[in-house]
Amino acid sequence: MPASRREVLGLALRALGWLPLTLAAWYFASAALAWVPAKLAAPALGLAGVEVRSVTLADGVAAFGARLVPPYRPGIAQVESVAVDVDVKTRTFTFGIALFVALTLATGRPWRARAVAIGAAVTIALPAWSIAFDALRQLASVAALGPVLAWPPAVREGIAFGYQLGSLLLPTLAPVIAWIALNPRLTRGRA
Amino acid sequence: MPGSGVLAHNGGMRWFAIRFALVLLALFAFELTPPGQTLVGPWTAFVASASAGLVQAFDGDAAARGIVLYSQKSGFAVAIQAGCNGIEAMLVLVAGMLAYPATWRQRAAGIAIGAMAIQALNLARVVSLFYLGQWNREWFEWAHLYAWQALIMLDAVIVWLLWIRHVDTRGAAAGGPPPAGATA
Numbered sequence: 001m002p003a004s005r006r007e008v009l010g011l012a013l014r015a016l017g018w019l020p021l022t023l024a025a026w027y028f029a030s031a032a033l034a035w036v037p038a039k040l041a042a043p044a045l046g047l048a049g050v051e052v053r054s055v056t057l058a059d060g061v062a063a064f065g066a067r068l069v070p071p072y073r074p075g076i077a078q079v080e081s082v083a084v085d086v087d088v089k090t091r092t093f094t095f096g097i098a099l100f101v102a103l104t105l106a107t108g109r110p111w112r113a114r115a116v117a118i119g120a121a122v123t124i125a126l127p128a129w130s131i132a133f134d135a136l137r138q139l140a141s142v143a144a145l146g147p148v149l150a151w152p153p154a155v156r157e158g159i160a161f162g163y164q165l166g167s168l169l170l171p172t173l174a175p176v177i178a179w180i181a182l183n184p185r186l187t188r189g190r191a
Numbered sequence: 192m193p194g195s196g197v198l199a200h201n202g203g204m205r206w207f208a209i210r211f212a213l214v215l216l217a218l219f220a221f222e223l224t225p226p227g228q229t230l231v232g233p234w235t236a237f238v239a240s241a242s243a244g245l246v247q248a249f250d251g252d253a254a255a256r257g258i259v260l261y262s263q264k265s266g267f268a269v270a271i272q273a274g275c276n277g278i279e280a281m282l283v284l285v286a287g288m289l290a291y292p293a294t295w296r297q298r299a300a301g302i303a304i305g306a307m308a309i310q311a312l313n314l315a316r317v318v319s320l321f322y323l324g325q326w327n328r329e330w331f332e333w334a335h336l337y338a339w340q341a342l343i344m345l346d347a348v349i350v351w352l353l354w355i356r357h358v359d360t361r362g363a364a365a366g367g368p369p370p371a372g373a374t375a
Contacts, residue, residue, distance in 0.1 A: 005356055012349045019345070023337055092336050099341040164223055168274045169215075172344035173283060184204065186352060 008186075014106035019098065022105070026098035030060050033097060033124060034090035038062035040128035041088075041135065048136055048159075049149065060091045064135055068148045082148050086135045093130035093171050097123045100175035107183055119178040126174045130166030137163040207290050215286035222278060232258075235276040238310075242271075242317040253321065260321055267325045269317070274340070277313035280347040281306050287351045293358045301354040305347070312346045 026033065034057055042052040045066065054065035064086045070079040100123045104116055136159045139145055151159070180187060221227045239255040246253035252262050261268035273279075284305045288298050316339045324331040 005353060008349060008352045008356065011352075012345070015345060016342075019338070019341060023341070027333075027337075095337040095341065098337070099344065102341075103345075161220065161223065164273075165219065168279045169219060169283070172340050176344055176348050180348070181204075181208075187204070187355060 011103075011106050014108075015102050018102035018105045022098040022102040023095065026095055026101075027091075030091050030094055031057060033094050034060055034062060034127075036124050037094065037126070037128035037131050038088075038090060040125060041132040044128060044132040045135055048151075048155075050136070050139065057090075060089060062088045062090050062131060064088070068139070068145065070148045071150055079147050079150075082145065084139065084145070086138050088131050088134045088138075090127065090131055093127035093134070093166065094124070096127070096171045096175040099172060100179055103175070103179040104182075107179075107186075112182070115182040119175075119182050122178050123175045126170060127166075129162070130170055133159060133162040133166045210290035211286050214289050215282060218282045218286060219279070222282065231273070231276070231278060234278065235271050238276050238313065238317065239271050242314055242321065245314060245318050246321060260317065262321070262325060265325055267321075269321055269324060271317060275313075275317065275335075277309050277343060280309050280313075280343045283344070284309065284347045284351055287347075288354060291355055291358065297354075297358050297361070301350075301358070305350040305354065308350050309343065309346055312343060316343065 038055050038057055041062070042055055042064065045052050045064065049069060049071065050064075051067045051069055052064050053067060054063075056063045056065075065083070066086065067081055067083050069081045097120065100119055104119070139149060140151065140156055140159050222231060235258045236255075239258050239260045242260050243253045243255035246260075252264050254261060254263055258271045259268050260271065285302055288301045288305070293301070320331060320335050320339070323334055
């Protein structure tokens with residue numbers, strides 16, 4: 001049987017109790033926690049032609065110093081590369097770790113240390129998606145960079161979708177999925 | 192998921208996860224399209240209007256215009272944007288219910304009750320943020336960007352966990368797994 005109604009409601013109450021504490025703890029650690037996804041976002045940005053030269057973090061804001069190198073297009077005059085700075089507020093993407101920890105603490109023992117570590121690692125690393133797409137969205141919204149980026153409409157649509165996914169769904173969905181995956185007893189159906 | 196159970200019977204957690212991801216991405220993509228936005232816009236305006244009605248029931252200070260909820264006394268206004276109308280949490284819940292082995296009747300009931308649970312909490316979110324924003328902007332930002340986001344998703348997952356318990360209990364009482372045709 002999956003978790004009983006009483007068990008689920010008890011879990012919800014305990015998670016509600018833990019959440020303010022884990023959110024507070026996350027907030028104080030958020031600047032440090034943003035380091036991993038910000039660093040991971042840099043190579044992801046490279047895939048879109050944004051050469052990240054530096055990543056600095058201050059007060060939860062990741063500042064990417066990058067160079068945009070226009071792709072070579074035969075028969076079209078080459079556009080000069082451009083240096084840009086993009087700032088991304090990481091806290092709106094990294095708070096999911098607090099939800100994951102609150103749910104894990106609410107689930108109670110026995111904790112499987114390895115599983116919890118994997119879940120925490122996933123919820124810390126996954127905001128790289130949101131950070132990368134936020135940076136790309138900001139670049140795509142600057143009309144003057146259009147000739148340098150030379151992104152076709154399909155790529156711009158993909159960036160818009162990736163940004164929406166990364167800002168509206170992933171921050172809260174990823175920790176919940178990680179928690180459910182690590183606690184199969186909660187969803188196990190009838191034998 | 193290894194082991195016994197409905198998920199194992201119908202191909203396991205892996206297939207559930209694949210179905211869930213596909214349904215969720217399809218619903219989310221639809222939400223962002225122009226036809227989807229023709230539904231989201233009026234719904235968001237309805238949320239603003241319902242929030243204003245709720246506040247008016249207590250102090251008569253609030254009014255709504257489109258997706259904006261504002262105070263007639265202080266002039267403070269909040270615009271209900273994507274992510275604050277409860278739709279994304281509802282999509283997650285719908286995808287979770289469509290991906291889980293159940294009858295269409297069970298899914299319809301689960302979606303209806305779950306949507307109400309999410310939207311009721313979302314109204315509490317909007318109203319609380321309306322007052323919080325007039326009291327302290329820093330706490331408003333904190334509650335808006337982090338706390339309520341987590342709470343709404345927590346609401347969705349708790350509703351889903353209660354629903355799968357209900358579905359599995361009913362299935363067990365009926366003496367077997369739901370029919371294959373009932374799976375998404």
